[in-house]
Amino acid sequence: MILVVVSVFTVAIVVATLLPLWRHPHWSVRSFDFPRLQLAVLAALLVIAQLIFLDFGRPLSWALLLVAAGSLAVQLWWVLPYTAIWPKEVKDAPTPNPERTLAILTSNVLTHNRNAEALLALVKEHEPDILVTLESDKWWEDQLAVLEGTMPYSIKCPLDNLYGMHVFSRLPLHEPEVCFLIEKEVPSMHALVELRAGEKVQVHFVHPAPPSPTENDESTERDAELVIVGRRVANNDEPVIVTGDLNDVAWSETTRLFRKVSGLLDPRVGRGFYSTFHADYRLLRWPLDHLFHSHHFTLDSITRLPSIGSDHFPLLTRVVLTPVRGQDQEPLRPDSDDRNWAQDIAQSESASKEDVP
Incomplete structure (x- = not known):
């Protein structure tokens, strides 16, 4: 038996x-x-x-x-x-330079969650340069309007379909765009953020729909969005950050494919899981909210913040623009199979990197 x-x-x-x-x-x-x-x-x-x-x-x-x-x-x-036993993919930043530091707080707020005060308290406490909210509808937009005094630059797309998105920034945002790259009701946001020292950083905020029995039967929509964003930023000489709720775990083959085709780095590697979902179930947690960046940055800190009543914990990441120190940081490299797979995924949704600002 x-x-x-x-x-x-x-x-x-x-x-x-x-x-x-x-x-x-x-x-x-x-x-x-x-x-x-x-x-x-x-x-x-x-x-x-x-x-x-x-x-x-x-x-x-x-x-x-x-x-x-x-x-x-x-x-x-x-x-x-x-885990901490692995070599760090992203170097620790030297003594932080406030003029070249970029702090981004990402928070999937859960549309029907009404605890905006908790998120506002975290913003007040940690003073991020950029706040990105996901699943934020018009109610959330109204509650977060109080931030506009200290974070006057914004991109807004309130939706009640679980894919609304807002960006509030203390730093100037240039050429902001809201795009619907793959699905007509699933937005992404794109801009250039100007650091205090004057340099500009490409930022892409994404929240593709997950594969699930209640949403998309397949992952092709999610994967295609990540692939075309990754291919768009690949081999770019400018500093780049891609962040948001990817509805994919850090260790999946598709997230690895995104890292390969984009050439971006994952500050989690060698540091920890920083699992952001599910906030209510300790034994069923995994990292769904991410920040990837180009080799121009090193890491000051990455922190999972306390619950705000959502099913996701907020994630606060501080990176420092240190191009010389970051030059020898090695991303994952694609092989011919990876490139062919990425091409097949993009073609399955008739998507192109040219669709991405």
Whole structure:
């Protein structure tokens, strides 16, 4: 009986490990990208149970142990880069220079959440240069209007479909645009932000729709938006930041594809998970809110802030424009398979990098 139970759990772990390696975009496949940390813990517990309960005089017991251990190794390969034992992809900033520091607070507020005071308190406490809100409707726009005295530059797109977006900035925003890159009701925002020292930084704020049984059956819309934004900023000599709720985890193959085609860096690597979703369920959390940047920046700090009543925690990231220090920071590099895959994803939605400002 023990052998049967252990065998069933081993098969389940193997399927959950191998399924997301299949590039099929259906939500039932892509959903297994998310709980890799939880699956790694389950695989480790399974290995321990096998060592305790199985009779290793039987070849099947050894096979089950090797398969479970292999599944654990695969899951760890994906998640260990987001721990402190891994080398940092982004260098620590030298003594911060306020003139060249950019602090961005991203917050998926959850449309029907009405605790605007909590978010305003965080803005007052941390004084970010830019606040990005996601899922913000007209009610949220009205509540956040009090920020316009200290953050006079803004981009607004209130929507009641869970994809509204607002940007408030202390720093000048040049050439602001609201775009609907893939889906007609899912906006993204794009601008040049002028630092206090005078340099300009390309900023792209995104919130593509996730693959799920209640929204898009497949991940192609989300993946296509990330791909064309990534291809647009690739090989750019100017400083670039892409941030928002990607509805994808840091360690998924599709997020890695975005990092490869864009050449942008992930400050989480070598530092921690900074899991922002789900705020209410400690055992079901993963990093969905991101900030990626070009090699021009180093990191002052990245902080997951306290809950504001949303299902996402806010994320505060402070980067410093230090082009010389950042020159030898190495991003992931695409190979021909990555480039072909990115091309196929973009073509599946008839999308082009030229659509991105």
